[in-house]
Amino acid sequence: MDPESHLYERVAAHVAGLIERGVLRPGDRVPSVRRLSVQQGVSVATVIQAYLHLEGGGLIEVRPQSGHYVRRRPAVVLPEPRAPRTSTTATRVSVAGLVAKVYGASRDPHIVPFGAAYPSPELLPTERLNATLARVARASGAVGVSYDPPPGCPALRRQIARRSIEQGCALTADDLVTTVGAMEALNLCLRVVAQAGDTVAIESPCYFGVLQMMESLRIKALEIPCLPGAGMDLDALEEALATHRVRACLMLPTISNPLGSAMTDAAKQRLVEMLARREIPLIEDDIYGDLYFGPDRPRPAKAFDRDGLVMLCSSFTKTLAPGYRVGWAAPGRFREQVEQLKFAQSVATPTLPQLAVAEFIENGGHEHHLRGLRRKLAAQVAQVSAAIADHFPPGTRVSRPAGGFVLWVELPPGTNALELHARALAQGISIAPGPIFSAKPRFANCIRMSCGYPWSDLLAHGVRTLGRLAREVADAA
């Protein structure tokens, strides 16, 4: 998408951001069309289009003869979901069957896409990135068809290292190993520090892909509550470490999935020090780290690592191109083992996608793209959240993510999320049901909804339908 051609979306995202951050509160009057047009340096027509867009999304409303106001919602702002209890036992993971059942049926391209967490291709620099890959492929000659052995593409590692400095981690290209997406990076790091039968501490709720990975490696999960606002409950973690032999901790400190919660710098420092005292590696999944909604890029926990025990993993999957499968790990003191295991697992990462991403970061307006993407995602999350407040049954709770593009929704007690998932799928709507986010029988009345697509009538209809189905399922309970 050319950013210039959708100026109104940027203006809408700006206002949605003010609402999301609480600068503008329900019932507040939003700036007049004329004032915002001057403020933002755009035409009156653009502001009108932006306000129509926000109105369609349920974020603002028109009061005739008076102006635009932030919409008062029935429940004003929904409360946040409740944290699960602390686990007292490590659990053998067995979710793959359920995940396959849930996801196997949902590959219909016409489905309303609240299920899988990926950004719509129209939010990504699709044409420019593919053109970059095409140019790189034509120019590459023998390099393009040849192996790029671990640690992987030097040009890409230099770009990642350069960006890491701006984020408070002084990584060098030599600290990095490139991988087939973040999932391979997490796999390699986990396999280096834990074996079958070992226990690893994770967040609860936890992204089901991580649970499947642990299941495939026969690693037991010790689920530590993730607090909606604050990320992993560090008191609970400290207690768990005192009573369990934990081999590693795997988590998303900056922006978690599915809760979208964020740890403060102080909490990250405490976490890193707590683990370092026990020589426990921290596998830090930073895949949503660039998608923060606040003013500044939060530092990864890796920025507080003094012992080489933090294994930072990320990718360009959520920000540039899921299909390119370009990820990386900064495995600290385990770098050499990760590099060896990478060779044994997949020999090398494909050469040309790495070169294309490296060139795009260097020349393609990467930071500009990220700024726009963050604004759009913040607006999309706010719009879906508002629609949930309007249409879901009383007693619904919803997360307030610090970034990323998923919402964690707690339905009224007794609402069967698996049943809701099945009924929604029958109506052409995909969601991710809560039970796949834990190795324990948890989150039976929760769902994750992805907000990776721009707000549209289709999505509005989807949320309304989900609300109706949720009532039906709750009533049947």
Next chain:
Amino acid sequence: MDPESHLYERVAAHVAGLIERGVLRPGDRVPSVRRLSVQQGVSVATVIQAYLHLEGGGLIEVRPQSGHYVRRRPAVVLPEPRAPRTSTTATRVSVAGLVAKVYGASRDPHIVPFGAAYPSPELLPTERLNATLARVARASGAVGVSYDPPPGCPALRRQIARRSIEQGCALTADDLVTTVGAMEALNLCLRVVAQAGDTVAIESPCYFGVLQMMESLRIKALEIPCLPGAGMDLDALEEALATHRVRACLMLPTISNPLGSAMTDAAKQRLVEMLARREIPLIEDDIYGDLYFGPDRPRPAKAFDRDGLVMLCSSFTKTLAPGYRVGWAAPGRFREQVEQLKFAQSVATPTLPQLAVAEFIENGGHEHHLRGLRRKLAAQVAQVSAAIADHFPPGTRVSRPAGGFVLWVELPPGTNALELHARALAQGISIAPGPIFSAKPRFANCIRMSCGYPWSDLLAHGVRTLGRLAREVADAA
């Protein structure tokens, strides 16, 4: 490489093939320049160039006033290496450290490349393939940046299925899962059927990448002798199965690595039936299968599978583009588990390289390319083999591969291959020392030499230098 611009190489490869297959024997007169020019429909100048090329490679010699003759070699034909003894115990694998030491130092692009087994980019359709990827990338739009979830690219799976029919396996697209090269395919299949602590039967000598993979999964190796002419010793395997609890068998029945040996159809059938009686899965690595030197494509063992127990794995790494990392598995009755594990290990295979390979196979003259590649590799193998006979110390044995592009060289007893590797590397020559091809202390006096590059003065000098160093190392023993 444009096949038209190197016509002489095709003529040279034709003659080298006649020599390799014994149609022309040492001392035989080769066809006159004029006769071959008529036979092959090429100019006299092209034949002269071809003969110069073969002469440079040591395959033929000029006798003044008489013509060109197949060169008589000192030892005529070197004997084949001896098979190792049968293992009586399964071995915990620990080769990664040695492999890293051996390969870590050899990434100098100016090195004489007898070490790693990949084809020279000039033998591959490099420009056409990169141009195909460029075209596909530009045309792909949202598809190119989007996930291609397991089982992977439908267009590619259709092409693989179509080719499999010609090879005696009636696979359908639904039988296949695409992967990041054959190594990921082998990993997934092995992880589905064996766990840490289990025993898996493999060939001895065995490609070190497979050993590293088993080490990383903590799977024990039961090494069954691979016989130079015939592939795995099935009597030895049968005996081992009677005395060990073997979880799976992983091997290269069609063209093995490093020996280049080939099982007959009858042996493949016996193998498949022997394993099926015991319900033991066969993980069949067919990565060199398209690079046979004989007249016809040998059938994979999968062609004899009646029980869905053969898990066929391959890739386009050795024939099209190592750096594209496009591989696949046909896991038989384990397809669903492989697909789930693929998601948990790397989510998806990169989209665009798969689409490019699919389009190349459909439109790019793939079979024509393979025919030329096989001819060239056969000639290169013959040339390196002849040069070894000329320059290596008496008592050297060398394999006679049925395809592929590696030679297994057994040096006189007492010659330390690790020492030879170190001295060769100091001279800018890479080889793969024998000890990395076994989990046991074996093959101390063996080396693997890759013939993936066209014969040249550099290679000729490399073989001469290796011969001299081998004598020095043998003398020092």
